[in-house]
Amino acid sequence: MVAHERILSRNVIQLNDVWASYDSKTHVLRGVSLSVARGSNYAIIGQSGSGKSSLLRLINGMMAPARGRVMVDYVRPGQNNREFRRMMPQIGYIPQGLGLVDNLTVLGNALIGALPRTGRIKSMLGEFPEAEVEAARRILGMVGLGSKSDRKAHMLSGGERRRVAIARALVQRPEVLLADEMVSELDRSTATEIMDLVRDAQERFGLTAVMVHHDVGLALEYADRVAMIKEGRKELEIGVEGDRIVDFESSGLSQEEILEMYGREP
Ligand SMILES: Nc1ncnc2c1ncn2[C@@H]1O[C@H](COP(=O)(O)OP(=O)(O)OP(=O)(O)O)[C@@H](O)[C@H]1O
Numbered sequence: 664m665v666a667h668e669r670i671l672s673r674n675v676i677q678l679n680d681v682w683a684s685y686d687s688k689t690h691v692l693r694g695v696s697l698s699v700a701r702g703s704n705y706a707i708i709g710q711s712g713s714g715k716s717s718l719l720r721l722i723n724g725m726m727a728p729a730r731g732r733v734m735v736d737y738v739r740p741g742q743n744n745r746e747f748r749r750m751m752p753q754i755g756y757i758p759q760g761l762g763l764v765d766n767l768t769v770l771g772n773a774l775i776g777a778l779p780r781t782g783r784i785k786s787m788l789g790e791f792p793e794a795e796v797e798a799a800r801r802i803l804g805m806v807g808l809g810s811k812s813d814r815k816a817h818m819l820s821g822g823e824r825r826r827v828a829i830a831r832a833l834v835q836r837p838e839v840l841l842a843d844e845m846v847s848e849l850d851r852s853t854a855t856e857i858m859d860l861v862r863d864a865q866e867r868f869g870l871t872a873v874m875v876h877h878d879v880g881l882a883l884e885y886a887d888r889v890a891m892i893k894e895g896r897k898e899l900e901i902g903v904e905g906d907r908i909v910d911f912e913s914s915g916l917s918q919e920e921i922l923e924m925y926g927r928e929p
Pocket residue numbers: 685686691709710711712713714715716717718
């Protein structure tokens with residue numbers, strides 16, 4: 664990515680009338696359009712099976728749209744696109760279930776984020792450059808795991824596991840963070856701690872975040888925009904401005920109608 668492009672692209676992520684399918688018969692996403700502003704936090708909510716994870720997979724290039732256009736900083740995501748493969752390390756992805764390696768230490772898991780830079784074989788032998796190890800330790804300190812870097816991942820609490828997943832993503836030095844239901848199974852206060860951490864990281868590194876959430880209240884508290892997906896369609900996109908919930912789709916819904924729709928979902 665060159666500097667002038669970054670200045671021009673206020674929206675890091677852009678989806679235009681995107682349709683997606685796993686079997687080329689049924690569509691799991693139908694005509695979704697959205698824009699994610701640089702540095703913002705964009706939340707996606709919706710019932711199970713509505714297409715939220717598929718949306719993230721389109722952004723990180725694991726899935727291609729059947730129709731429509733997905734762009735991340737002017738580049739079309741896709742494994743076949745060399746330009747996108749080059750920028751892939753700039754997209755940190757925390758999947759549902761987090762994807763930690765249980766028998767690796769906290770530090771080892773965090774260093775997985777450095778693999779795109781260090782090269783796989785050397786790293787598998789545990790030969791990470793000292794500067795990478797130091798950087799990973801610094802980030803573990805930032806997420807509150809400085810004293811637990813030698814602990815095996817399977818010995819951690821749910822909140823600590825999320826912190827490791829965030830650290831791994833940050834070690835990658837991403838510009839965009841995608842997280843799929845990262846705080847859904849946590850109690851409210853731990854979920855808040857983890858979201859505070861994401862907010863800190865966003866401020867510190869200018870990160871853009873797209874996060875799938877289960878809890879509408881939490882989404883509204885932390886996100887600049889909240890999109891609701893229903894049966895593959897984007898039903899609404901709202902955010903809080905002052906003490907009001909604003910409908911950015913301008914579909915003319917009243918506050919009461921918005922609250923009622925969100926109250927029913929997911
Ligand atoms: N690998 C796959 N192959 C075929 N169908 C899939 C695959 N992954 C998801 N689907 C289907 O696509 C639809 C959307 O799934 P997706 O995982 O995107 O929904 P979701 O909103 O993230 O659901 P959840 O909240 O349960 O994770 C569902 O009907 C699901 O069964």
